Amino acid sequence: xxxxxSSARRCARICSAIGIAGVLLAALLPGSGxxxxxxxxxxxxxxxxxxxxxxxxWVPAYSSSHPDVQITxxxxxxxxxxxxxxxxxxxxxxxxxxxxxxxxxxNRSMLNIPLAISSQMVNxxxxxxxxxxxxxxxxxxxxxxxxxxxxxxxxxxxxxWNQSIAYGTTVAWPxxxxxxxxxGNPGMVNASKTTPYSIAxxxxxxxxxxxxxxxxxxxxxxxxxxxxLPTAATVQAAVRATAARTPADERISLIFAPGAQSYPIIxxxxxxxxxxxxxxxxxxxxxxxxxxxxxxxDGNAAHFMDAVGFVALPEAIxxxxxxxxxxxx
Amino acid sequence: xxxxxxxxxxxxxxxxxxxxxxxFLTAYSWPAIRFNGVNFIWHDVWNLGNLYADPVHxxxxxxxxxxxxxxxxLIVGTLLTTAIALVLALPVxxxxxxxxxxxxxxxxxxxxxxxxxxxxxxxxxxFGLWGYVVLIPLLGRHVYPAMAKVxxxxxxxxxxxxxxxxxxxxxxxxxxxxxxxxxxxLRDALVxxxxxxxxxxxxxxxxxxxxxxxxxxxxxxxxLIGATFLALGRALGETMAVLxxxxxxxxxxxxxxxxxxxxxxxxxxxxxxxxLQDPTGMAVRSLAEIALILCIISVIINGTARAMLxxxxxxxxxxxx
Amino acid sequence: xxxxxxxxxxxAPAAARWLRRQRHLNxxxxxxxxxxxxxxxxxxxxxxxxxxxxxxxxxxxGWAAMHPSLFTTITQGNGGGLLNAxxxxxxxxxxxxxxxVPLGVAAGVYASEYRFTRWSSAIRxxxxxxxxxxxxVLGYFGYVTMVEGLGWEFSVAAGSIVxxxxxxxxxxxxxxxxxxxxxxxxxEAAYALGASERHAILHVCLPAAxxxxxxxxxxxxxxxxxxxxxxxxxxxxxNYLWDGRLTxxxxxxxxxxxxxxxxxxxxxxxxxxxxxxxxxxxxxxxxNILSRFVLSPRP
Numbered sequence: 038x039x040x041x042x043s044s045a046r047r048c049a050r051i052c053s054a055i056g057i058a059g060v061l062l063a064a065l066l067p068g069s070g071x072x073x074x075x076x077x078x079x080x081x082x083x084x085x086x087x088x089x090x091x092x093x094x095w096v097p098a099y100s101s102s103h104p105d106v107q108i109t110x111x112x113x114x115x116x117x118x119x120x121x122x123x124x125x126x127x128x129x130x131x132x133x134x135x136x137x138x139x140x141x142x143x144n145r146s147m148l149n150i151p152l153a154i155s156s157q158m159v160n161x162x163x164x165x166x167x168x169x170x171x172x173x174x175x176x177x178x179x180x181x182x183x184x185x186x187x188x189x190x191x192x193x194x195x196x197x198w199n200q201s202i203a204y205g206t207t208v209a210w211p212x213x214x215x216x217x218x219x220x221g222n223p224g225m226v227n228a229s230k231t232t233p234y235s236i237a238x239x240x241x242x243x244x245x246x247x248x249x250x251x252x253x254x255x256x257x258x259x260x261x262x263x264x265x266l267p268t269a270a271t272v273q274a275a276v277r278a279t280a281a282r283t284p285a286d287e288r289i290s291l292i293f294a295p296g297a298q299s300y301p302i303i304x305x306x307x308x309x310x311x312x313x314x315x316x317x318x319x320x321x322x323x324x325x326x327x328x329x330x331x332x333x334x335d336g337n338a339a340h341f342m343d344a345v346g347f348v349a350l351p352e353a354i355x356x357x358x359x360x361x362x363x364x365x366x
Numbered sequence: 367x368x369x370x371x372x373x374x375x376x377x378x379x380x381x382x383x384x385x386x387x388x389x390f391l392t393a394y395s396w397p398a399i400r401f402n403g404v405n406f407i408w409h410d411v412w413n414l415g416n417l418y419a420d421p422v423h424x425x426x427x428x429x430x431x432x433x434x435x436x437x438x439x440l441i442v443g444t445l446l447t448t449a450i451a452l453v454l455a456l457p458v459x460x461x462x463x464x465x466x467x468x469x470x471x472x473x474x475x476x477x478x479x480x481x482x483x484x485x486x487x488x489x490x491x492x493f494g495l496w497g498y499v500v501l502i503p504l505l506g507r508h509v510y511p512a513m514a515k516v517x518x519x520x521x522x523x524x525x526x527x528x529x530x531x532x533x534x535x536x537x538x539x540x541x542x543x544x545x546x547x548x549x550x551x552l553r554d555a556l557v558x559x560x561x562x563x564x565x566x567x568x569x570x571x572x573x574x575x576x577x578x579x580x581x582x583x584x585x586x587x588x589x590l591i592g593a594t595f596l597a598l599g600r601a602l603g604e605t606m607a608v609l610x611x612x613x614x615x616x617x618x619x620x621x622x623x624x625x626x627x628x629x630x631x632x633x634x635x636x637x638x639x640x641x642l643q644d645p646t647g648m649a650v651r652s653l654a655e656i657a658l659i660l661c662i663i664s665v666i667i668n669g670t671a672r673a674m675l676x677x678x679x680x681x682x683x684x685x686x687x
Numbered sequence: 688x689x690x691x692x693x694x695x696x697x698x699a700p701a702a703a704r705w706l707r708r709q710r711h712l713n714x715x716x717x718x719x720x721x722x723x724x725x726x727x728x729x730x731x732x733x734x735x736x737x738x739x740x741x742x743x744x745x746x747x748x749g750w751a752a753m754h755p756s757l758f759t760t761i762t763q764g765n766g767g768g769l770l771n772a773x774x775x776x777x778x779x780x781x782x783x784x785x786x787x788v789p790l791g792v793a794a795g796v797y798a799s800e801y802r803f804t805r806w807s808s809a810i811r812x813x814x815x816x817x818x819x820x821x822x823x824v825l826g827y828f829g830y831v832t833m834v835e836g837l838g839w840e841f842s843v844a845a846g847s848i849v850x851x852x853x854x855x856x857x858x859x860x861x862x863x864x865x866x867x868x869x870x871x872x873x874x875e876a877a878y879a880l881g882a883s884e885r886h887a888i889l890h891v892c893l894p895a896a897x898x899x900x901x902x903x904x905x906x907x908x909x910x911x912x913x914x915x916x917x918x919x920x921x922x923x924x925x926n927y928l929w930d931g932r933l934t935x936x937x938x939x940x941x942x943x944x945x946x947x948x949x950x951x952x953x954x955x956x957x958x959x960x961x962x963x964x965x966x967x968x969x970x971x972x973x974x975n976i977l978s979r980f981v982l983s984p985r986p
Binding site for chain 2: 113114116117119120137138139140143170171173176178179180203204205206207208209210211212213214215216217218219220228231232233235
């Protein structure tokens with residue numbers, strides 16, 4: 038009894054000492070660089086899992102030339118990107134979907150700034166020679182820009198879908214028994230991989246993963262009636278057919294573009310940013326980051342775009358984006 | 367008395383936080399409660415409406431057109447996964463407890479019991495990791511197709527064996543998580559039964575196992591029921607492990623045991639960022655309503671279990687202490 | 688099959704009837720006993736196999752993913768190290784204890800020392816009820832009140848407070864049990880020597896109950912570092928080390944790494960997930976084993 042007490046007392050003293058020392062150390066420890074924490078600008082980029090692989094390539098390149106900025110990237114879904122950009126938790130919200138009219142009315146200082154152009158695949162896990170089995174549709178559970186562009190395609194191409202379900206970052210999918218929900222593009226790849234006879238919509242930046250998993254890619258019927266796969270040529274054809282219509286606030290759908298060679302599901306990858314930043318230093322840091330991202334020599338350079346299967350912004354659109362970026366203060 | 371007053375105030379933070387959580391959730395979800403009404407529980411469709419259209423006014427509250435919130439599929443999913451978990455965990459828990467209490471003693475019992483209780487220490491997300499990486503491929507590719515063929519006569523076990531994500535997998539993972547609770551509680555209760563019971567039964571000609579099964583174990587029924595309720599409460603609130611293996615079904619009820627399902631707790635986690643897309647805020651409040659219902663159910667079950675155990679500890683039980 | 692013994696007390700007539708029916712240890716009864724013991728052993732074996740299976744998979748794959756740079760580099764996108772997550776788990780754990788230990792011990796002390804008052808019964812009952820509230824409900828509460836309502840955004844403060852609320856009832860319960868074990872004679876001796884209530888409780892009873900209280904604190908710590916769902920919505924995630932701010936600054940933690948990175952189809956990310964699971968298991972199991980065998984060996 039006495040032994041246990043003295044050992045307990047010693048244990049208590051040691052643990053409290055470790056705890057207090059540890060917390061003090063953690064609080065005083067500088068960030069990963071040698072600069073003091075107060076000098077480091079920390080930016081949080083959160084949102085689209087479709088843009089996430091590209092941002093993960095951008096951040097190391099950007100940080101090497103801008104060591105005073107620390108950028109955390111997160112793949113949480115476009116819905117979270119939009120809401121955290123609105124509430125200020127994240128400085129850059131990545132989203133495949135532009136904000137809706139009600140959202141813009143409620144938050145008038147928000148900007149939707151395209152950073153690149155991406156597309157989406159429809160993948161299937163075929164089993165053997167399309168046997169007589171139930172198809173398992175897989176949808177996204179999180180608020181997803183991929184859901185937005187896929188349901189827009191369904192809504193624009195199929196009037197009955199438009200009447201009943203329409204489009205959005207979250208929709209009430211029709212009840213198909215056996216249908217799965219997955220979280221994020223990676224979750225879609227995994228779910229599709231393990232589920233025979235499944236169909237899933239997956240962003241183009243995950244093409245390497247879907248190829249590695251042995252998933253098939255479906256050719257989609259475009260507005261002209263042709264069945265096309267998402268290649269650089271078909272995406273560029275769709276861009277040429279639709280980008281000219283882009284308004285100044287750049288909120289526009291590129292879905293179901295006209296043209297025989299156009300791929301029907303392409304979209305702008307948006308950075309959702311609040312034009313009113315809490316401090317001048319933060320506004321400058323965000324502006325510099327976004328300018329770097331859309332610069333055809335930096336973020337929009339060919340090696341970045343090719344790595345994820347995206348297409349660089351046309352010069353006219355980049356100009357519009359630059360004008361919007363200049364509004365951040 | 368000053369010291370006692372201070373102590374009482376400090377101690378009061380605990381009940382205060384519970385009251386705060388329930389009160390706040392109720393206040394926050396009140397608009398959703400008014401909008402959804404009782405149909406919340408009967409209807410099967412969770413629909414945020416057309417998020418890209420302008421809000422309309424219903425009953426004085428702005429909502430997106432077409433929005434309608436019903437959680438029947440969640441309630442069914444929660445009840446079924448919990449039921450399966452209990453059906454799997456009770457026999458294993460009782461059997462393990464009997465073995466630990468009666469067939470081992472001294473150091474061996476301590477070591478084996480601690481080993482079983484290690485299971486209770488493993489965090490939920492690690493269970494989810496194991497289920498996602500190991501269990502789902504194994505069940506989906508090998509076990510379920512075989513089961514669907516062999517057990518095809520039983521209606522709920524036949525049909526497409528799915529992909530491994532589903533009701534039975536979630537039930538299995540949940541049962542593994544609640545077994546230690548049942549086994550440890552029952553083992554302590556068995557050990558606490560007076561030796562005279564066992565000896566009397568054996569003195570009358572019963573075998574050792576008969577003595578345990580017919581005399582000692584019935585004396586612990588109350589503790590067993592209490593432990594079952596506690597395990598039930600734990601299974602209801604389990605989030606991460608279920609989220610990773612259940613398949614996240616939306617708006618449909620399971621038609622066989624391999625079908626994907628959703629539970630209330632996992633739904634709240636997976637749908638919060640979708641709900642934040644609703645500019646009118648009704649979706650977030652409806653999620654808060656789900657959290658409130660979950661909280662109330664857990665409080666009722668846990669409170670009942672504690673009250674039972676407390677009450678029975680006071681009144682003498684025939685056949686045992 | 689053996690018939691059931693009468694549930695009421697072993698009255699002579701009922702026992703005699705039972706004995707007359709079961710006079711001989713016939714084959715049926717023998718079979719039942721053997722089957723019973725076998726089933727019982729089998730269930731324990733099944734449980735043991737499952738435990739070993741889970742631990743082996745996680746520990747083996749986690750060990751394969753371990754390398755020294757995990758402890759020196761921070762997370763970068765889909766790869767890197769776990770330094771930020773380890774530090775964050777540590778900070779959140781200490782933060783939750785900083786909140787839960789004073790309040791929980793106070794509650795436990797009150798419940799034990801004034802145990803016949805109504806306030807004490809209320810505390811005890813509500814504490815048990817609080818254990819049953821799912822952690823996601825508390826996390827949601829934390830998100831709406833602190834992250835959004837008070838405008839703290841993702842922060843150490845919000846995460847610690849929610850974890851603290853989760854730990855409170857466990858610390859209260861173990862403190863009360865530990866204090867109950869302290870013999871009344873010790874208390875009476877203190878009072879007999881003229882100690883005030885405050886002195887008797889704080890300087891005599893609490894030190895005597897210290898091993899039990901410490902056990903409770905460590906077990907609560909193990910629970911709080913294993914939580915995921917409430918932290919997802921209160922602490923957020925950060926790829927960087929903590930900058931010392933209690934609000935407006937998210938922080939990393941090991942359970943997020945497990946939950947997020949196992950989903951990614953990249954080997955580097957999966958390795959991070961396994962490594963985080965390995966470290967987490969070491970911490971949690973280590974705490975459990977330490978408290979069980981060193982601090983309070985069970986009779």
